[in-house]
Amino acid sequence: MADVPQAEIDPTGVFKYVLIRVHSKEDGDDSEIDIVRGYSWAEYHADIYDKISGQLEKGGVLDCECVGGGRIKHNPAAKKIHIYGYSMGFGRANHSVSMEKLKIRYPEYEVTWDNEGY
Numbered sequence: 001m002a003d004v005p006q007a008e009i010d011p012t013g014v015f016k017y018v019l020i021r022v023h024s025k026e027d028g029d030d031s032e033i034d035i036v037r038g039y040s041w042a043e044y045h046a047d048i049y050d051k052i053s054g055q056l057e058k059g060g061v062l063d064c065e066c067v068g069g070g071r072i073k074h075n076p077a078a079k080k081i082h083i084y085g086y087s088m089g090f091g092r093a094n095h096s097v098s099m100e101k102l103k104i105r106y107p108e109y110e111v112t113w114d115n116e117g118y
Helices: 045-057 095-105
Strands: 007-009 013-024 032-039 062-075 080-084 110-113
Touching: 007 095, 013 045, 013 095, 032 045, 032 062, 032 095, 045 062, 080 095, 095 110
Parallel strands: 007 032, 080 110
Antiparallel strands: 013 032, 013 062, 062 080
């Protein structure tokens, strides 16, 4: 799982995102990580989860579960990322966890979150 990026989002814009918990299925390995994925091509949060979980589970050693979703506003010119809202299908992600993942990926950015909006 060390080679699974903790955060991948589109380079700019406002888009849906999901927080996915990735579990190891290997014997004796109970490790898990949370990853953030957000893309403007997704009409639904499930579109992102289905694509990413399919890719990660393909090898048979990882298992995925979606632990929530929301929206991201990514403004690279201002070096700001704002996380908010929720997913109708998966519920609200723990935006503070998503924020920490994005701060690691974008250390020079101001990353904020709130539970307002859809």
